[in-house]
Amino acid sequence: MNIIVCVKQVPDAKDVRLDPKTNTLSREGVESIMNPYDRHALEAAVQLKENYGGTVTVVSMGPPQAEEVLREAVSCGADEAVLVSDRAFAGADTWATTYTLMKAIKKIGTFDLIICGKQAIDGDTAQVGPGLAHRLNIPFVTCIRNITNCEDSLLKAERLMDDGYDVLEIQLPALLTVVKDINEPRVPSLKGKMKAKKISITSMSAEDIGANPEQIGLNGSTTQVVRVFSPEPRGEKTMLTGSVAEQVEQLIEKLEAIQ
């Protein structure tokens, strides 16, 4: 089974915080990490490979530094890594991103399965997986929490819903996005780390993938960010004081006021 995993390098959300005094984003020590959901996507792919054979190829569209997450993915079990990188890709919204990834994946070749994370923690859109599947004209399912079986190009899996889960049968080739419930990602093995050091990462530019310049990056985007700002600071804060009974009493008064 040939599996492609889409991984994105993102700023670590826990570091991105609003400075309450200046009301600006404090980016002190913001580290770049592999999107947490994509770790689970990769782990799911490596487990499928272990059970059914095949290869795992990781793909990332991003600046040259995104190579770091690709190497990390190799250390955790990926066989091949492709970096889709070009200044012309900058500013891509999900529409331009899915176009670019589609072109790159067609260039990579045939596959049985593509796995993405449920969403990237910087944009939180969850749109790239479904959009990419549509462009490749393959079925997709989002929020997979369990893959139970794979036989004769039929994959059985569970999709997380708001009120429970659905048990599904999916015709391959297909695309899945996964939630963290699906597995516990492994830590890199020593052998994996060695491999990650040595592996040569395939780099693809806009020209390499034959991208139409009008479909990529900022210019290819359908949406436009017109303003970025800090959320309204939260309303008044009160720390209650007094005995426990007094605090509970004050709290009840406040609760009654909003009801």
Next chain:
Amino acid sequence: MLQINIDACIGCGLCEEECTYEAISVVDGIAEVNDKCTLCGSCVDVCEVEALHIEREEKQVQSDFGDWSGVCVFAEHRNGRIAPVTFELLGIGRQLADDLEVKLSAVLLGSDLSDKASKLIAFGADTVYQVDDTALEDFTDDAYGNVFEDIVREHKPEIVLAGATAIGRSFIPQVATALETGLTADCTELAIRKEDRTLLQTRPAFGGNVMATIECPYSRPQMATVRPMVMKSLPEDQGRKGEIISYTPKPERLQSRVKVLNSVKEDRDQINITEAEIIVSGGRGLDDEKGFALIRELADALGGAVGASRAAVDSEWIPYPHQVGQTGKTVCPKLYIACGISGAIQHIVGMQSSDMIVAINKDPDAPIFDVATCGIVGDLFEVVPMLTEKIKERKTS
């Protein structure tokens, strides 16, 4: 490309501070941009001397937008029930439609829909396009996506809204891609700029630490998914008039490459936390499953749902559908009570937009107090039962 006018730049560093991607820095008194730049534009906005500029090619618009008119809402229906976010969408949809002086329509897909369409009219829709077909009994991205896409193509609304639910977030991106238009996820604010009928879509990013306003300038429809519990629905009015139109999809458009074998309901409390107005959440501070019973009692007394931190879910005190946070659900109830939760950023991002946040924690320095509207420093095993008791007392008196 981000352009920096080196004559105008004063090297103040505001842009460097603002950039979340570490893509711009002041070197020898002049801002310099590197490869990490995503052209998000936040530096351009903060620059006080207008030294930064993002060049965009003038683009040809898709076609004459004049053909596209009206606001259309996807009415989510599952297991014989309309998802509450649908009524909220009709509420905001009505407002946008009135601002634009156009009609508000709803698209209702499912099987055994009985009188559901008239309910959509009572909540604000002028027209309901309905497809009642057994092929739509289970949700599949293929069938729902194809049929919704066809209806939108045929009726050409200028705005399309759907709930940012498991279903909406799954199939709407595919519809937008098929229609070759933009989609803004998880909006919390929508408004019309009247001059050019543009939908201004505001949404949180970085787990709510940043807000962004987004437009879809070159194509129609303008599409957005909207967070549940943010928009206000209108009161139900049985007197409202509207039209119900049955739509017959082409048979091949109802086919799905994915089969639903079984649908399992797992919510222990019947109330889905993303739809709850009141949530009482518990964390590791509860010590064990028995401790969690206190949370359930308080939630019951308040008529709310039960939430949890990841630590509580990982300890298997409560199943995953109750997890709030980055890897769980994003909620925004009127009241969120956090008991024995430290307030790690991964938890905060899932609940910080709640109207009122109450934190109960014995550690006065717990970060949960930074986002709390009201904080109690104390032992939850003392505070929570007393609170439950008092609330029950008030109810009966």
